[in-house]
Each structure stands twice: as C-alpha cells, then as structure tokens.
Amino acid sequence: xxxxxxxxxxxxxxxxxxxxxxxxxxxxxxxxxxxxxxxxxxxxxxxxxxxxxxxxxxxxxxxxxxxxxxxxxxxxxxxxxxxxxxxxxxxxxxxxxxxxxxxxxxxxxxxxxxxxxxxxxxxxxxxxxxxxxxxxxxxxxxxx
Numbered sequence: 001x002x003x004x005x006x007x008x009x010x011x012x013x014x015x016x017x018x019x020x021x022x023x024x025x026x027x028x029x030x031x032x033x034x035x036x037x038x039x040x041x042x043x044x045x046x047x048x049x050x051x052x053x054x055x056x057x058x059x060x061x062x063x064x065x066x067x068x069x070x071x072x073x074x075x076x077x078x079x080x081x082x083x084x085x086x087x088x089x090x091x092x093x094x095x096x097x098x099x100x101x102x103x104x105x106x107x108x109x110x111x112x113x114x115x116x117x118x119x120x121x122x123x124x125x126x127x128x129x130x131x132x133x134x135x136x137x138x139x140x141x142x143x144x
Contacts, residue, residue, distance in 0.1 A: 001047050003037075004030045015143040019093045026055040026096055028144050035116045053103045053119040056144030058126040060099035061136035068102050071095070079137045087141035095137055 007013040007030035016025045032054040037043040053059055063069040071079070075091055085092045103118050125131065 001031075001034055001045060001050055003034045003043075003045070004051070007033055012142065017088045017093045017096075019090065019097070024093060024097060026052075026100070026143065028054045028056055031116070035120075048116055049114040051114065051116045052100050053115050053122075054144075055096035055100050057095075057136050057138065058131075059103070059119055059122045060095045061134070062122045062126045062131055063099055063102055065131055065134060069098055080135050082135060082138065085137045085139050087139040087143065092137070092139050 004027055008015075008025065008027050013027065013030040013033070015028050015030070016023055018024070031051045034043075034045060035048060035051060035054075038045050038048055060069060064071060075085075078085065085095070100115075103115050103122075106118055107113060107115050
C-alpha cells in the first residue's frame, strides 16, 4: 500500500524493530492511518487486505487471555508486576510478531475478512472489563 510506505518514511510512523538481525516493519500507526481514512470515507483503498494487524499491546493481550497465545511464565510475572518490557527487546518483538502471525492464521481460515477487521474486533473486545482487569505488557515507545 503506497500510503503506508509513504508514512513509514516519516519518523513518527517508522515503527520497525530488529530481531536476530532481521528488520521487522510493524508500521502500526501507518497502517491504522490508512484503515481509518478508508473507514471514515475520506479515502478509498482497494488493498486494505494487505494490511496486518496494528501490532501494539492490546491485541496480543486479548489473544493471550483468550488462550490463543501463551507467554513464558517468567514474562507473564514481569507483565503482572507492571514491569516495562523494553521496546525492541526480543520479548516485545515476539509478543507483537506472534500476535500478527496468529491473526494471519485466523484470516487464512476466514478469507471473507482481513487482518484490519480482526484487529478492530479484538481491540473492541479488549475494552471489556475482563481484559482491563489483567495487566498487559507495557513499553515506553511511540509505536503504540
């Protein structure tokens, strides 16, 4: 998607991490900008199905509490204590990447939808008190 590529060149949208020498372009804010413009009717994009989830901390949290993702018990204890998970650390990248992968698997089973729609559904689900009562991972960053 051209808009996402353009926005990704701006510092405030350049959400990439490095994992074992591989650059991972999450581009959460750039992708959500395109999806929001389309949903608001401001712009129309024919390739929204190419977007991934808007990888942050809420969607992985919902997927974990719903039993779709599981985290190492030591990581869960750190999250429960409110300990910051460093942005770009292996744990933080894995949390975001595994959530992205899980949603891609969901979309593969339900081709009538796309990752952006599943993301919105999970984000809205995360507003429920069941999810708000349990701490989710926190990172100091501008990515989310």
